[in-house]
Amino acid sequence: MTFLVQMIDDVVSNQFEIGEGEVTIGRKLSNDICIGEESVSSFHAKITVEKNIYFDNILDVYIEDLNSTNGTYVNDVQLRGRQKLSNNDEIKLAWNVFKYIDNTDGEMEQTTFIAQ
Template sequence: MMTKLHNQELERRLSLYQVFLSLYERHGNLLDEILQLENLSQSSVNGVKPLYVQGVVDDSSVYVITNLCEHQTQTLQQAQHLWTIGRDRSNGICTQEPHLSRCHAAIQYVENQGFYLVDFNSTNGSFVNGEPVYQPVKLKDGDRIRLASLTFDFFLNQKRRVLPELSTNLLTQILPPVANQQTTALNHISVSQECKCEKTEDTVQIELDYISVGRGESGKHNVIQQKKSEILERFFSSTNNG
């Protein structure tokens, strides 16, 4: 009885495998879509950031920015404009994805042409938007790349713009209230003070110079009693501590 049930289970699994194989042969992108859905679900559950590679062409400088290396965003420059990807630590982009080959593929920049994905005859293959890569494939902004079971997005940046400065009215709306108050206070009160303290046996001489307090008349020395008291307290406190 047990043998019969075991044989039935094997036949059921074999039938399911044949159905899946037939379905995959007719729909080559099915596995890619399943892998992408799995990556998205895992990212949302585990809080993992989406993986990406960004190719940057900035004047005469060419580099890539990626978080494939230990999930940390890094800027990678390479003199030959060739960034290899694989499990081996000698790769410019090293990731321990178990299904990757030791040197699986590379992203290459060709002068005046763009970035390309190159597969190094990897065991589990390379794909761009679900299509297998047999020869270098030129990459476009937003392409979906899969190396074995590792899936990431490719972004392309070919232009840098310097934006104009924001208006003062807009800046005052953006600044937090505390900063606004401090800025207003600094605009209305400019205090330049010089305090010289000399201690003799019987005499303590304090010279206070306040210049341009608030919007007072120029040339007049206005002494604020509160400020004077604070300075005296600090002076006697330091004297007692000494």
């Protein structure tokens, strides 16, 4: 399972499960994740979950900014286009801090076998 966890002072305040498809984040109530704070744009960012082109059981998760006023940052770097997310990435939407949690990261490693 994958989650977007909202952090306030390093404490989890909200948790949102991310499933396959698109998830919009913004101030408007029509977003999948609504952040009722003025620094967040009406439609701030979008997370897209799609199947990996090489492995059927793996999902890739991407984030992109939707031309927001105050920007979207991943690990303190402002997004320019679409970026793939990795477990424990820190996401900032204006002044709101989230952490991306992917509990499935280790599954690929468990299936790897190297013959000698």
